[in-house]
Amino acid sequence: MSGFWTIVRRDLKLAQRQGMDSYMVVAFFVIAVVLFPFGVGPEANILARISSGVIWVAALLAAMLSLERLFQIDFEDGSLELMALQPVPLEVVVMAKITAHWLTTGLPLLVATPLLAVFMNLPYEGFWVLVLTLAIGTPSLSLIGAIGAALILGSRRGGVLLSLLILPLYIPVLIFGVSAVDGAISGLSVKAHLLIMAGLLVAALPLCPWAGAGAIRQALET
Amino acid sequence: MIFHKYANPNRFLKLATTIQPWAAGATGLFFVTGLYFALLASPGDYQQGETVRIMYVHVPAAWMAMFCYTAMAMAAAVGLIWKHPVADLAARSTAPIGACFTFLALFTGSLWGKPMWGTWWVWDARLTSVLILFFLYLGYMALANAFDDPARGSKAAAILALVGAVNVPVIKFSVDWWNTLHQPASVVKIGGPAIHSSMLVPLILMALAFKAYYIWVLLIRIRGEINAGKIRALRLRQVHGGPPPIAARPSQGVN
Amino acid sequence: METLWVYLQMGGHGGFIWASYGAVLVILFGLWLISRRFAGAVQTELAVLDRDRPHRQARQNRET
């Protein structure tokens, strides 16, 4: 387990020294959401109606933005193959990198969400549910995205390819995230939605590091 | 036992050359009879009128869309687990065929929807999941062709196909759930409980035609892929073979 | 002539029906054509390479 935290700490340190990444993701998130009032008009009730969906979609795109570099840099400078040659199982390495990714991108998104909820006129009833669904949902996004990030290693066109691979897989998380918020706004119970989202996360926790490690192993075979 | 890389593909090539004419013949036969029944020998539906004829291509195409994805995922699994070279190529060759059928299912569905529902597209659960399936095919094909080494592309794409296969039921479930929340008002339940036998005949014939077509084109594509692999091996040998080996060791004869 | 026209109209929905069948035929034929072209091109290239191989070997043998 010490290997896990060693890698998490190192990735956080790298993110902090290289700077920008977290800010970029949050800035993208905010700007993407702010574009919508310009697109659909400033009527408060229309914004309120679409707010949960817009915030979720923007969060999803923002989380994906930084995924391309999750393994890419370590792959290019040889760090990834050295990590595969440590006594730490590669699945643990992948899990550690996903954790660091979530801490540097998912968490800042969560912090920025209340501000955007106010911008988008989100009804008060949906406010905390939105934050809660993002808290449960963004780790799933990082986990699923890691598979895509591992698969594109060494390919010719990384970024665009990644979105094509990952976005369809994100749809379930998006559906349950948004419908939980909508349910809360119209006064329904959101327990079922949240439980399903938690279920998705629990299923992704073992499966995604495993698949990601498999993808990295075959990428290192070249 | 030394596993020779091209022993299997060569045997497969022989098999393919025998099957291929039969598959071609079956495709032609089923297509002609299927089209005859679908367009001439079957009556219009009392409820949907002549537009029911679209069903004879739409439904088999949707079946094939699902079937091809399953076949692709299974071939990918075989390729990953048993490292069977032909399985990799089969998965890779299935993808474009599956994508074409998926596109046809969407396109004909849209053409059916306009006269039936008065709109080209509804976010009905079935249409939506087929649309996502189409995206999964596109992602698979893009990944499989994104590497300089095709073997590497096949492996990466195989993992994606399996991840997708795990996800397809989840996506289906979530789309169904989503759809019941946002039920569009205009959807008419199609098909009905009992399907008349006069409609069943063209439906089955077209389904068989599509399946035979799949086998036929699949064999053509796999044959192409195998030969492309041989070409790459020959080219690589030109590059890496360099000067002829000095000492041909006796133990390395043809195995 | 009249009956053919009635038949082609398909009770007013002819456009949709013929477009569906047309799309099916065009796409399936197109995919078949592309696949065949690909397989054919590869086969030709392989034949050319195979033909050249004995020459290369013979030349190498002469040199050694």
Add this chain to the structure above:
Amino acid sequence: MVLFSGDNLRCFRGERTVFANLSFCCPGGGALLLRGPNGTGKSTLLRLMAGLLKAENGTIAWDGADIADEPEDHNGRLHYVGHADAVKPVLTVTENISFWAALRPQQAQISDALAAFGIDYLADVPGRFLSAGQKRRVTLARIIASPARIWLLDEPTTALDAGAIVDLQREIARHRANGGMVIASTHAEIGLADAEILNLDAFQLTEQAA
């Protein structure tokens, strides 16, 4: 006595057979030098020994046990130096080295490792300021910073100057005196005069057999 050995290896990569019928054997304190022209699979063999690649045929064993059975155990007893240096530009030399050492069960003094390659004066310099040769020294210091029995060195002398090669010679001699093994592909003189030489040219497949 422990033995690191490979038996009847055949490797298929990038759609061609790189080598076949290759066997090797390296006892504790021993050294193996891989020779052969470009493209004969020296790097491939080292990656195979590290467990990054899987052989088409044949096994690699440590003390008689297949390394594929317990890959993490095998990782714990080897160091691999490949073509890439894996030096992070934003981390200092010490941070770079201590990260890799921290992932391993045994650790030596980082300062000793730096001193061994004469880069102790660079300890607090971020990686982005280092020259190619200095980065190489950092990579080599990494393998000193945590002891491991097997050193797999793929062209370790790339970008190294004469002084650094002397350092490498001394460290290899010390490593072997402690019972370590060195398997290297290089044409430079790195104190492996008594090493067994494995010429990969002998394991190429002939045209008709391939």
